[in-house]
Amino acid sequence: MNLHELWSIFVMQGFAGISLFSVLLLMGLGLALIFGQMGVINMAHGEFMALGAYTTYFCSTLVQDHAPRLLPFYFPLAIVLAFVLSAALGAFVEWAMIRHLYKRPLDTLLASWGLSLIMQQTYRSIFGAREVTPTLPEWLMGSFKPTDAIDIPINGVFVLALALAVTGGLVIFMFRTPFGLRLRATVQNRAMSNAVGINTKLVDRLAFSIGCGIAGIAGAAFTTIGSTGPDSGSRYIVDAFLVVVFGGAANLLGSVASAFGIAQAQSILEFFLDGTKGKVATLLFIVVILMFRPQGLFPSKVRSS
């Protein structure tokens, strides 16, 4: 193996790690808001991702059947629609179910697990048990070849760009808007937030809704790299929780660092071992770190009172 080939492998493997990072990041971001900030264990989070994926599939089918000329343009609109539908359903779920269960984490866990089963069965009834794949626009297919030996898939670059855009949007939303400030205040002291004039119930609903909306965007993005089935959501949920807990539940930027760390570790280990062993080694590594730092990698610190 000469130096040129080694460099190509290094670049491709590095991109594989970054690609996995963007997938994990998209999975974790919505949950970072719902679980990390609000403390709600939403076991149906994966099903909101699946809703985003099915929305994209639905848009693709609709465009293909009725306006094939719009095929190159529908995807960005499908992402917006995935966000809107998932956020709207999220707001409804918060109103109908979650708000009655705040401060009851085990009940929330069970109820949201039940919701995930209902959503899975609904997908099965509407779209069938088989996995589906939307027709992607031409510009999302193929790969980018800076040299003969390096092959970077365009869909991977797209998911990465989307993950970074959503992260940037969420950071601006959390740290530069009045609503983000109210959410951070509510997370720290709900009763006092109410007593300074913040409508905490509205904050809860909007935060849950936006978290679900981000899950919808993630689902739409994942249709570019894999197919969607009724139980696709359950494949995402473990990784999503892993990213948020490992990063430090209440720390948004911790989730970004956590997704990057997990993705790079897994990608490198998979190269030297194999897929399964690499994943096992990564999980073991996380378990050991959480034993010594149960608050995650980046806990927030202030002077103790």
Add this chain to the structure above:
Amino acid sequence: MLNVNEIHVGYGQSPVIRGMSFKAGKGEIVGIVGRNGMGKTTLFRSLIGMLPLKGGQITLDGVDISEDESFNRVGKGLAIVPQGRMIFPYLSVYENLISGARTPVSQEEVSEIYSLFPILREMKNRKGGNLSGGQQQQLAIGRALMTRPKVLLLDEPTEGIQPSIIKDIARTLKEIRDMRNLTIVVSEQVLSFMLDVCDRLFVIEKGALVREDLRSAVNAEEIRKMLSV
């Protein structure tokens, strides 16, 4: 301005406030002094809506706010500086100040708070949880003032604060009252602070107001005896 009429408050089956009534007029500083466990904090928590009433009525400017949630009471002109300050520890000083302010936030009002409490301007980017007790108390008062209240409630504002800061707080409260014609209801165990700031003084015992004095006619010795265990 604030009219508290025969209110009853309790925890579960245990009554704490038993049929309490008092009024606080516009621009008046009313003090409620009493020993630990007499119901001061329970009274203040019920006034701001953190605890529900079991009976009675609270009106602000003639409007019944008894059933309102806390944030609605704040919107109608009530603000609280709670016991223990309860500032948001992970928000910066500036963020704490504007957390309950109406949007768009008026930078003039923020500057007004900074001129009342210059230390907050110096520490505006520091996390609230990293301030000293006295600085946190100033921040809590500033945060409450940013909601443009008609009535400001302060629950034991001198608790755990060094004497020099206590004097500053007393001076600032009178200044704020004069500037904004604000009604202030304050609870305390320390009589000297109350004699300094209050126009009218109530003594609370076992969830009821048992004595009312104007500052001009207050008998400090008698009240001290009532406050001693």
